Amino acid sequence: MRKLLIWLPLGLFLGFFALFASGLLKPDDRVITSKLVGKTLPAFSLPAAASDRPGLVSTELATGKPRLLNIFASWCLPCAAEAPQLLALAQEGVEIDAIAIRDARPDVDRFLARYGNPYSRIGLDARSGVQIALGSSGVPESFVIDGKGRIVYQHVGDIRADDVPMILQRLKDAR
Amino acid sequence: MIAEAGLIALWLAFALALLQLTLVGFGLAGGKQELLGSVRPIAVAQGGLIVIAFALLIALFLRSDMSVLLVVNNSHSMKPWLYKFAGTWGNHEGSMLLWVTVMGVAGAAVALFERALRRDTHMATLGGQAAISLGFYAFLLFASNPFARIDPPAADGQGLNPLLQDPGLAFHPPTLYLGYVGLSVAFSFAIGALLTRRVDAAFARAMRPWVLGAWILLTLGITAGSYWAYYELGWGGWWFWDPVENASLMPWLAATALLHSVTVLATRDALRAWTVMLAVIAFSMSMVGTFLVRSGILTSVHAFAVDPERGTFILVLLGFYIGGALALFGWRVGAVREGAPFELVSRETMLVVNNLLLTVILGLVLIGTLYPLMTEAFGHKVSVGAPYFDRIAGPIALILMLVMAAGPLTRWRRDRLSVVARRLLVPAVIAIFAVALLAWVAWGRIGVLPFFGLVVALAVGAGSIAPLWKRNLRRTPLFTYGMVIAHLGCAVSLAGMACDSAFTVEKLAAVRVGDSVQAGDWTLQFNRISPIAGDNWTALQADLEAVRGGGAPVMLHPQSRFFASAATTTTEAALLTRWNGQLYVVLGQEAEDGRWQLRIWWKPFVTLIWLGGILIALGGALALIGRERRGWQLKWRERAAA
Amino acid sequence: MRILVALIAILFSVSAPVMGQSALPPAPYANRQISDPVLERKAKALMETIRCLTCQSQSIADSDASMAGDMRSQIRERIMVGEEPEHIRAWLIERYGDWVSYEPTANPILWPLWAAPFLLIGLGLLLLRGRIRRKRK
Numbered sequence: 044m045r046k047l048l049i050w051l052p053l054g055l056f057l058g059f060f061a062l063f064a065s066g067l068l069k070p071d072d073r074v075i076t077s078k079l080v081g082k083t084l085p086a087f088s089l090p091a092a093a094s095d096r097p098g099l100v101s102t103e104l105a106t107g108k109p110r111l112l113n114i115f116a117s118w119c120l121p122c123a124a125e126a127p128q129l130l131a132l133a134q135e136g137v138e139i140d141a142i143a144i145r146d147a148r149p150d151v152d153r154f155l156a157r158y159g160n161p162y163s164r165i166g167l168d169a170r171s172g173v174q175i176a177l178g179s180s181g182v183p184e185s186f187v188i189d190g191k192g193r194i195v196y197q198h199v200g201d202i203r204a205d206d207v208p209m210i211l212q213r214l215k216d217a218r
Numbered sequence: 219m220i221a222e223a224g225l226i227a228l229w230l231a232f233a234l235a236l237l238q239l240t241l242v243g244f245g246l247a248g249g250k251q252e253l254l255g256s257v258r259p260i261a262v263a264q265g266g267l268i269v270i271a272f273a274l275l276i277a278l279f280l281r282s283d284m285s286v287l288l289v290v291n292n293s294h295s296m297k298p299w300l301y302k303f304a305g306t307w308g309n310h311e312g313s314m315l316l317w318v319t320v321m322g323v324a325g326a327a328v329a330l331f332e333r334a335l336r337r338d339t340h341m342a343t344l345g346g347q348a349a350i351s352l353g354f355y356a357f358l359l360f361a362s363n364p365f366a367r368i369d370p371p372a373a374d375g376q377g378l379n380p381l382l383q384d385p386g387l388a389f390h391p392p393t394l395y396l397g398y399v400g401l402s403v404a405f406s407f408a409i410g411a412l413l414t415r416r417v418d419a420a421f422a423r424a425m426r427p428w429v430l431g432a433w434i435l436l437t438l439g440i441t442a443g444s445y446w447a448y449y450e451l452g453w454g455g456w457w458f459w460d461p462v463e464n465a466s467l468m469p470w471l472a473a474t475a476l477l478h479s480v481t482v483l484a485t486r487d488a489l490r491a492w493t494v495m496l497a498v499i500a501f502s503m504s505m506v507g508t509f510l511v512r513s514g515i516l517t518s519v520h521a522f523a524v525d526p527e528r529g530t531f532i533l534v535l536l537g538f539y540i541g542g543a544l545a546l547f548g549w550r551v552g553a554v555r556e557g558a559p560f561e562l563v564s565r566e567t568m569l570v571v572n573n574l575l576l577t578v579i580l581g582l583v584l585i586g587t588l589y590p591l592m593t594e595a596f597g598h599k600v601s602v603g604a605p606y607f608d609r610i611a612g613p614i615a616l617i618l619m620l621v622m623a624a625g626p627l628t629r630w631r632r633d634r635l636s637v638v639a640r641r642l643l644v645p646a647v648i649a650i651f652a653v654a655l656l657a658w659v660a661w662g663r664i665g666v667l668p669f670f671g672l673v674v675a676l677a678v679g680a681g682s683i684a685p686l687w688k689r690n691l692r693r694t695p696l697f698t699y700g701m702v703i704a705h706l707g708c709a710v711s712l713a714g715m716a717c718d719s720a721f722t723v724e725k726l727a728a729v730r731v732g733d734s735v736q737a738g739d740w741t742l743q744f745n746r747i748s749p750i751a752g753d754n755w756t757a758l759q760a761d762l763e764a765v766r767g768g769g770a771p772v773m774l775h776p777q778s779r780f781f782a783s784a785a786t787t788t789t790e791a792a793l794l795t796r797w798n799g800q801l802y803v804v805l806g807q808e809a810e811d812g813r814w815q816l817r818i819w820w821k822p823f824v825t826l827i828w829l830g831g832i833l834i835a836l837g838g839a840l841a842l843i844g845r846e847r848r849g850w851q852l853k854w855r856e857r858a859a860a
Numbered sequence: 861m862r863i864l865v866a867l868i869a870i871l872f873s874v875s876a877p878v879m880g881q882s883a884l885p886p887a888p889y890a891n892r893q894i895s896d897p898v899l900e901r902k903a904k905a906l907m908e909t910i911r912c913l914t915c916q917s918q919s920i921a922d923s924d925a926s927m928a929g930d931m932r933s934q935i936r937e938r939i940m941v942g943e944e945p946e947h948i949r950a951w952l953i954e955r956y957g958d959w960v961s962y963e964p965t966a967n968p969i970l971w972p973l974w975a976a977p978f979l980l981i982g983l984g985l986l987l988l989r990g991r992i993r994r995k996r997k
Contacts, residue, residue, distance in 0.1 A: 046552075048987065049491075049547070049548050049551055049552065050548045052495065052498075052499075052544050052547065052548075053541065053544035053545055053547070053548055056502075056540055056541060056544055057541070059506075059588070060533075060536070060537050060541065062588060062591055062592060062595070063509065063513075063515065063533055063536070064533060065595055066513070066515035066591050066594075067513060067515060067526055067529050067530055067533060069594075069595075073517065075599070075913060075956055075957070075959055075960075076957075077955060077956070078953075078954060078955055078956060078957050079954075079955055116882065118882050118883055144882070145882035145884045145926055145930070146882070146884070147883075147884065150883075169884065170887040170930050170933060170934070171887075171926075171927055171930035171931075171934075172930070172934060174927075175927075175930070175931060175934060175952075175955070176955065177955070178954075178955030178956050180913040180914065180927075180956065181913065181914055181927075451922065452924075453921070453922035453923075455922055458917075458918070458922075460917050461917065516917075517916045517917045570988060574981070574984040574985075574988065577980075577984065578977065578980045578981055578984060581976070581980045582976055582977055582980065585973070585976050586973065586976075589970075589973055593969050593970075596969065598958070598967075598969050599957055599958065599959040600958045600959060600964075600965075600967070600969065600970060601911050601958070601959050601960070601961065601962050602962070602964065602973065603909070603911070603919070603962030604908070604909075604919075604962060605908075605909050605962050605963040605964070606962070606963075606964050606973065610974075610976075610977055614977065724893070724904075725893070726891045726892055726893050728891070728892065789924075806891055807885065807886060808885070809885050809886070810885040815886070815891045817891065
């Protein structure tokens with residue numbers, strides 16, 4: 044018994060050591076994913092964020108064809124970096140809708156004029172309410188929505204050039 | 219040239235540490251006694267060299283030498299000199315150099331001033347200190363060289379994180395590190411005692427001042443850090459149960475337990491193995507804390523540069539030192555005889571319960587801090603924060619406080635329960651009175667934990683002074699005063715915490731120039747908002763006039779500061795301290811209608827939290843002086859008799 | 861004087877997009893209390909236990925991040941229309957998982973956390989057993 048107790052501290056330490064090592068080997072990605080993936084999109088209705096695009100209602104995302112829902116903001120740098128990839132996706136025939144977070148119409152107009160406009164509809168989420176309802180934790184993020192209004196995939200962070208084929212595949216699989 | 223000289227000093231210190239360890243090894247294990255003669259001078263020289271290296275790094279920062287990478291990355295020539303100076307340790311490499319400097323200085327101090335320890339244990343201790351230093355020197359030299367140059371030199375530096383540009387940076391990290399790393403001495407003592415199989419009362423008496431010294435500085439460092447976070451983060455919180463805070467709390471808990479168990483060992487020759495274990499745990503917690511903070515495996519609000527590769531290096535050191543010490547413990551502690559047993563009602567039991575509860579809290583803080591990492595391994599993200607720690611550690615801490623009040627009123631060896639109860643009568647009456655009063659005044663308005671916190675603070679406050687009751691105050695030894703003051707400090711601090719969470723008044727307001735706001739008893743008049751410029755920042759400053767009752771108005775100037783060199787905005791809270799609390803005002807953003815956001819808190823007696831911390835450290839200092847002075851007096855007397 | 865204020869205000873707002881923070885003013889109840897103190901206390905208690913998504917290891921009650929402000933505002937507004945705090949917490953956990961709540965949830969993966977104090981105290985008593993001498997007759 045005493046023997047066991049004497050070696051217990053070392054045993055406990057080895058356990059912690061293994062834990063630390065695993066923490067270093069697999070660093071925390073710090074990404075908080077939405078738990079709504081696989082579930083139906085929450086209902087919302089947003090006013091137009093840009094002068095030449097309509098606003099966005101959740102039912103418009105369930106029209107039988109998979110769509111990409113992009114969460115962005117004009118004040119967000121990675122969103123500008125992501126713009127060419129979204130344009131490329133639009134060229135491929137992907138229908139992209141967007142929600143602009145904490146934004147104002149003139150700013151969105153300026154952003155689209157500068158970086159291109161791949162969106163069909165853009166809803167304005169001035170108080171991040173819909174973003175929170177979606178379980179999204181930052182900008183930019185993109186959701187692949189299947190034809191029935193179900194979220195099938197969430198992409199956290201900007202879509203890089205090498206992510207584009209994967210996104211296309213996800214959209215195809217969602218059919 | 220300065221950078222090269224610094225690097226050379228670092229290498230020389232590394233070489234001397236290696237030599238020190240080798241000499242101790244051959245001297246003790248190989249039986250070559252003559253080798254041991256040079257160990258002490260080498261330890262002193264090693265300490266001197268590392269101090270020189272650190273001084274040279276400070277010189278590089280003060281001169282804004284932009285050919286040194288570390289200065290370029292963390293400093294700026296426009297910075298006020300205080301932040302150039304303190305900025306030396308406001309980064310990873312500099313703070314690690316501070317770490318080894320403290321370690322080297324502690325080793326030199328043990329070589330110079332330790333007289334009570336047996337010679338072989340003393341030498342083994344210096345060997346242990348050299349062994350730990352060696353790893354951290356290697357870490358600096360091979361993975362975090364603070365003296366690296368860049369060519370060509372940069373035009374100017376990138377500046378220091380604005381959150382760190384505060385006088386707190388000059389005081390908090392050095393004090394905390396002195397305590398954190400000072401515990402390495404206790405660790406080396408434990409290694410020395412295990413190697414030479416000498417764990418007894420004399421060993422404990424030799425170790426006690428070193429533990430006490432480190433603990434005092436650790437207490438001051440944590441207190442200062444808490445106050446700094448309180449006024450800098452701008453939300454009125456003083457403890458967030460954040461991983462970095464827990465990393466500093468865990469060594470403190472272990473050191474506090476050690477401080478008490480070492481007294482049991484010194485006085486009654488009991489708790490031998492346990493005291494050695496705690497000495498190992500205390501510094502192990504310092505190393506674990508450093509690993510958690512710097513490896514980036516946990517997220518924290520506090521500013522720290524993280525780097526997984528360096529994390530790996532620290533993890534290897536951690537495994538080597540902690541694993542080695544615990545293996546040595548398992549191997550050798552069987553040879554340590556069990557100390558004297560003791561009666562159920564005795565001061566020994568009280569101190570053992572103190573140790574048990576402190577260690578349980580330590581274990582819970584460790585588990586709680588690491589729990590998200592454990593669940594992450596199973597692919598599940600969770601958060602463990604204040605609600606858990608408050609609810610779990612809070613009640614245990616309150617019980618601990620009660621034991622703390624009862625302990626000094628109980629005799630060593632054996633006491634009678636009825637007698638102890640009689641000594642506790644006055645505090646108990648105060649507690650009952652406090653329960654009744656609080657129940658009458660604030661029932662249902664304040665939480666359960668703050669409620670009992672206030673009750674316990676009052677009772678323990680009275681109980682902690684009780685050891686002085688009916689004693690000749692002039693003949694009471696200084697270390698008894700020290701204990702009384704430290705215990706009183708715990709009660710004072712607890713009272714501050716309980717008052718803050720029970721009675722704080724919060725007022726969030728949006729005001730125009732000319733408006734006034736009511737927060738608790740205070741009326742604040744928003745007079746104007748104006749821009750001002752500092753050395754390396756510009757700010758918007760609000761001028762507020764605060765009035766309470768019919769008193770004279772006091773001006774308050776909260777700011778929103780913008781630092782161009784880091785493109786960051788910080789809030790500078792305005793604090794107004796009164797004897798019964800603090801008014802805390804933060805200037806927020808401008809709202810769309812042109813009104814300004816103000817966050818105002820009236821925090822009754824919140825300052826007691828840090829006052830308590832200072833009292834705890836002061837008590838420790840008195841105990842240290844008292845014990846040491848008595849030692850000198852005895853020695854003089856012996857000399858006079860001889 | 862006013863111009864200087866405006867200039868600095870511009871400086872601040874220009875710097876905002878660089879930092880990736882929205883220039884929009886905070887949501888109505890982000891920094892405004894509910895007038896009913898009972899409801900405000902309820903909301904505040906909940907906010908202190910909800911983790912901020914865009915910052916490091918902070919609750920939304922002590923964060924300057926705009927998303928934390930939006931969450932505070934949303935929580936206050938929902939409490940005002942009579943929603944229970946635990947319902948809002950469950951709603952957030954449904955979206956962000958247990959991570960979002962500092963208050964440990966009923967998830968079995970968290971049970972060991974509650975068992976820990978009892979285990980540790982039990983272990984301590986086990987260590988103590990036999991160390992304390994029985995009272996002499």
